[in-house]
Amino acid sequence: MNKQLPTTMIALNKRTHVNAHEVTLLEGNINYTTIHFAKGNPLVIATTLKKIEPLLKDYDFLRIHKKFVLNLNYANDSLLNKNIVTLQNNVEIKVSRRKRVELKRKMVMSKLY
Known part of the structure; x- marks a missing residue:
């Protein structure tokens, strides 16, 4: 029996498939989402x-x-200030007050493993 490894390709809609490890940030704007990548231009989809x-x-x-929505692999935890997280490419993103504790906990856990 062959076990299939989990794929890193995600189908965001019928025509858009992205590699999860290349996505740094997803930014929502009403009915549209802008997908930011580590390399390359952002992509806007109607989802x-x-x-x-x-x-x-x-x-x-x-x-x-x-x-x-942030990919924690691209967040720089040393630059986590009160309500702003800085990505590795020096982009600053606002963190909601209710998500700060969870973000800090997940960043600490990701450093342990």
């Missing part, structure tokens, strides 16, 4: 963050604000 968020549960993504 809400609420529909995309369950697809990312098997990867290191966390919704840190009503507008943002």
Whole structure:
């Protein structure tokens, strides 16, 4: 019996498939989502963050604000200030007050493993 390894390709809608490890940030804007990549230009799709968020549960993504879903692998925990997290490419993102504790906990856990 062959076990299949989990794929890193995520189908965000019928035509859009992305590699989860290349996505740094997802930014919601009403009915559209902008997908930011580590390399390359951002991609805008006509899907809400609420529909995309369950697809990312098997990867290191966390919704840190009503507008943002962050890939924790690209967050720089040494630059986590009161309500701003800085990505490795010096982009600053607002963290909601209610998600700060969970973000800090997940960042500490990801450093342990």
